[in-house]
Amino acid sequence: MQMVHHGFTQETFDDLGTALSDVTFVVVDLETTGGSPSGSQITEVGAVKVRGGEVLAEFQTLVRPSSPIPAFITVLTGITNAMVVEAPRIATVLPQFLEFARGSVLVAHNAGFDVSFLKAAAQETGHPWPGFAVLDTVRLARQLVHKDEAPNHKLASLARLFGATTTPDHRALHDARATVDVLHGLVERVGNLGVHTLEELQSYSSRVSPAQRRKRFLAEAMPSAPGVYVFRDATGAPLYVGTATDLRRRTLTYFTASESRRRMAEMVGLAESLTPIVCATALEASVRELRLIAEHQPRYNRRSRHPEKAVWVRLTDEAFPRLSVVRSVKERDSAQYAGPFGSRRSAEAAITALHEVVPLRQCTRRLSARTPAGDSCVLLEIGRCGGPCVGAQTQEDYAEVTRRAGQALTGATSDTVGTLRRRLEELAAQERFEEARTLRDRMMALVRATARSQRLRPLTAAPQLIAARRGEGGGWELVCVRHGRLAGACVSPRGADPMPYVAALRETAEVVEHPGGGTAPGQLAALPEETELVLRWLESPGVRLVDLEGEWTCPVRGAGASRAELEPQATSWTDQGESRPPLTSGRLLDRPVGALPA
Structure with a gap:
């Protein structure tokens, strides 16, 4: 696949977050009349503004509460009723503090306590809470300070550990100054572990090993681009393949606590390199991911590790055809196929559903058109087979059975589904619910597979399709699809005429020959999952068809309509849904082919 990347500009800023040296912290401490904002009030506010290790400003004031300070609080803090009698009310203090802290990150020791009182005061005085980012030094200390260093994580213990220049004494400004020294000590520790941004500091967890953090440099070299x-x-073998709208932002998360999956931590421990593949569009990225997983089968990719292992249901090409499950479609095969199915189990369920309605033979021996093969089986006795094996059914009579099966496999499922639904209702009326569920699951396996096949077939038959969708930043995302395979993608810049980019895409896209010459739906130039990815993108809102060679249609009353009707009611027995016709190419043509505005 050759991709043309027009109009892409790589960002140069650090998308992960803000360097700690550039963050303004306001370390705050409150003294209050009690332990909860419900029934208690603030009596003192102290705060220190710091950035890059330097003190920029300080804020301190007593606050006059509306009720007396309890005696035990006076003993603890030293703040008496006489001290606050001339102090301003919280309605005056709070807006001053909010202005002092504007644009900063709030820091507090046991931040939940202080922030809860500040939020309650804001609500009481009618001031909107600014939504500060908050950092709790207690939480950080629990991650970084071990029991052999300090007896506990109280502010006094940590102040002694980090050599604070101010001794905390339950006065707001003193405690805030001590917390500043504790903050700087904690930041120095995490800096040695590879934590250098505010976002990393906020999400820091000791669960992320130092060895894992040291590998952060692998992601720092990634571009800020989709791919x-x-x-x-x-050894260079792929361990894990993923996609991202921003490669640098996404891969950096593997080296922080935001990545909590144990298997991913194990994968990062084994990783020695990280390869970026920049893509023009999200669709291209998804397709490349799928192809790489199919090619390398990385052991840490759980989803779609084997997208190439689809199976098909084949109606054999012989005198008395039968159904079988196969792993590939033969070139120029005149047999009929349905699929692809995601598993052999679902394919066998679809075959069983078809056998419920169409009396195809189920024996595996090859029958001659001239001579019977041998003894009959129980299916003949119960009327589920015409008995071609014993000469009870001519080739001409059996041809009508084959025709009905072929119609069902190619998407004309209305008769088959109607018969199956009547049988479902009979079983439900007889309260044979287990049998009804089994039949329902088999019917849905058949309908889903034939609908999938019917949707994919027109796209795989089309030699070329070029479509466009408006990009988030303006311009157009352009894709070229050939026989169901993504052959190229590019982006036209905002304000530019997109048609020259369409022409360039047409000339530079991958050459894709039609695989084989038959009409079997399994003859795909790409993995079925890739063609489905492309099809979902083409069906998404806002997509416009620019160029089409061949035809791209889907019958309104095909298997897609049956699926749309049955899927919402898959857990019930009665018909309650309304049919929704599947998408056709005409629905994409909301303006003339080839006409795209800049």
Whole structure:
């Protein structure tokens, strides 16, 4: 696949967050009349503004509460009723503090306590809460300070550990100054562990090993662009493949506490390199991811590790055809196929559903058109087979059975589904619910597979399709699809005429030959999952068809309509839904082919 990347500009800023040296912290401490904002009030506010290790300003004031200070609080803090009698009310103090702290990150020791009182005061005085980012030094200390260093994580203990120049004594400004020294000590520790941004500091967890953090440099070299990333081990073998709208932002998360999956931590421990593959569009990234997973089968990719292992249901090409499950479609095969199915189990369920309605033979021996093969089986005795094996059914009579099966496999499922639904209702009326559920599951397996096949077939048959969708930042996302395979993608810049980019895409896209010459739906130039990815993108809102060679249609009363009707009621027995016709190419043509505004 050759991709044309027009109009892409790589960002140069650090998308992960703000360097700690550039963050303004306001370390705040409150003294109050009690332990909860419900029934208690603030009596003192102390705060210190710091950035890059330097003190920028301080804020301190007593606050006059509306009720007397309890005696035990006076003993603890030293703040008496006489001291606050001339102090301003919280309605005056709070807006002053909010202005002092504007644009900063709030820091407090046991921040939940202080922030809860500030929020309650804001609500009481009618001031909107600014939504500060908050950092709790207690939480950080629990991650970084061990029991052999300090007896506990109280402010006094940590102040002694980090050599604070101010001794905390339950006065707001003193405690805030001590907390500043504790903050600087904690930041120095996490800096040695590879934490350098505010976002990393906020999400820091000791669960992330130092060895894992040291590998952060792998992600720091990634571009800030959409695409695919590949983690590789020491031998260069892929460990994990993923996609991202911003490669640098996404891969940096693997080296912080925001990545909580144990298997991913194990994967990062084995990773020695990280490869970026910049893509023009999200669709291109998804397709490249799928292809890489199919090619390398990385052990840490759980979803779609084997997208290439689809199976098909084949109606054999012989005198008395039968159904079988196969792993590939033969070139120029005149047999009929349905699928692809995601598993052999679902394919066998679809076959069983079809056998419920169409009396195809189920024996595996090859029958001659001239001579019977041998003894009959129980299916003949119960009327589920015409008995071609014993000469009870001519080739001409059996041809009508084959025709009905072929119609069902190619998407004309209305008769088959109607018969199955009547049988479902009979079983439900007889309260044979287990049998009804089994039949329902088999019917849905058949309908889903034939609908999938019917949707994919027109796209795989089309030699070329070029479509466009408005990009988030303006311009157009352009894709070229050939025989169901993504052959190229590019982006036209905002304000530019997109048609020259369409022409360039047409000339530079991958050459895709039609695989084989038959009409079997399994003859795909791409993995079925890739063609489905492309199809979902083409069906998404806002997509416009620019160029089409061949036809792209889907019958309104095909298997897609049956699926749309049955899927919402898959857990019930009665018909309650309304049919929704599947998408056709005409629905994409909301303006003339080839006409795209700049």
